[in-house]
Amino acid sequence: MENKTLGIIGGTGWLGRAIAEALLDRGFLRPEQLLISNRSGVSTFGAGVRLLADNQQLVDLSDIVVLSVRPEQFRELRINARGKRVISLMAGIPAAAISAATGADGVVRAMPNAAVEIGQSFTPWYSAVNLDERDRDWVQRLFECVGASDELPDEDGIDYLSALSGTGPAFPAMLQMALTNQAVAAGIPLAIAQRAAQGVVVGGGQMLANRDPRQMIESLMAYRGVTAAALQSMADQDIESIVGRAIQAGAEVARRGL
Numbered sequence: 066m067e068n069k070t071l072g073i074i075g076g077t078g079w080l081g082r083a084i085a086e087a088l089l090d091r092g093f094l095r096p097e098q099l100l101i102s103n104r105s106g107v108s109t110f111g112a113g114v115r116l117l118a119d120n121q122q123l124v125d126l127s128d129i130v131v132l133s134v135r136p137e138q139f140r141e142l143r144i145n146a147r148g149k150r151v152i153s154l155m156a157g158i159p160a161a162a163i164s165a166a167t168g169a170d171g172v173v174r175a176m177p178n179a180a181v182e183i184g185q186s187f188t189p190w191y192s193a194v195n196l197d198e199r200d201r202d203w204v205q206r207l208f209e210c211v212g213a214s215d216e217l218p219d220e221d222g223i224d225y226l227s228a229l230s231g232t233g234p235a236f237p238a239m240l241q242m243a244l245t246n247q248a249v250a251a252g253i254p255l256a257i258a259q260r261a262a263q264g265v266v267v268g269g270g271q272m273l274a275n276r277d278p279r280q281m282i283e284s285l286m287a288y289r290g291v292t293a294a295a296l297q298s299m300a301d302q303d304i305e306s307i308v309g310r311a312i313q314a315g316a317e318v319a320r321r322g323l
């Protein structure tokens with residue numbers, strides 16, 4: 066897929082634009098290798114990147130087509146991608162449905178998250194067709210332009226991880242809100258509660274970038290103090306099964322289809 070032309074349908078959206086910008090910034094693609102389509106005709110890309118109003122024209126001019134529209138918008142696309150590789154970023158649309166609707170020869174499903182914006186997405190991907198070593202490496206390097214990436218051996222993993230890593234900042238945001246609300250309920254002024262909760266989620270998250278969370282918990286539990294009491298309370302309430310049920314609820318939606 067080296068030196069190929071990449072077309073992104075929906076390349077001006079949240080995910081599509083961040084990925085496209087990263088591919089250019091990292092030198093993965095030259096501007097003339099990138100095509101974008103949308104309905105509004107509005108784009109922030111500089112000279113060289115072609116913006117098209119006609120999705121079929123984008124498909125015809127591209128070697129590889131990325132689908133970065135919302136799942137419900139996919140049904141309105143009427144494209145014939147016979148002979149092309151398609152990479153779908155859409156949640157809840159199986160590779161077989163994408164092949165059937167577009168005629169694409171090979172479909173790759175990938176599930177980035179909102180952290181593409183800061184180059185820190187984790188992006189699992191799955192190919193419904195056998196890729197040779199060069200093509201596999203190309204897909205992997207493409208998603209490494211926006212963070213870390215791994216190939217998955219089965220498609221169900223994409224649906225499961227849609228509800229885990231695909232949610233990006235959702236779980237930390239919910240934790241931060243809960244910490245803030247509980248502090249306010251305990252009488253801490255709102256602005257201080259917000260700063261304290263942000264310190265836990267953002268500062269704590271950064272510390273975990275290079276540390277093992279199990280070791281971190283074990284060493285904090287070993288103090289047998291304030292932190293240990295709080296963590297023990299969460300463990301007694303089976304925090305893992307709460308998390309597990311939340312992810313399964315999301316994964317069921319992805320598996321059922323959007």
Ligand SMILES: NC(=O)c1ccc[n+]([C@@H]2O[C@H](COP(=O)([O-])OP(=O)(O)OC[C@H]3O[C@@H](n4cnc5c(N)ncnc54)[C@H](OP(=O)(O)O)[C@@H]3O)[C@@H](O)[C@H]2O)c1
Binds near residue numbers: 077120
């Ligand atoms: N955002 C996330 O955190 C996230 C995480 C994981 C997966 N995803 C998946 O990524 C996909 C894109 O999500 P997003 O958040 O980037 O959505 P978004 O910001 O709404 O972007 C959608 C893009 O598609 C374009 N579009 C819509 N209909 C079109 C059509 N018929 N032809 C051409 N372009 C069209 C829109 O531009 P116009 O309005 O100008 O047409 C826009 O550029 C979704 O399928 C979602 O499941 C998103």
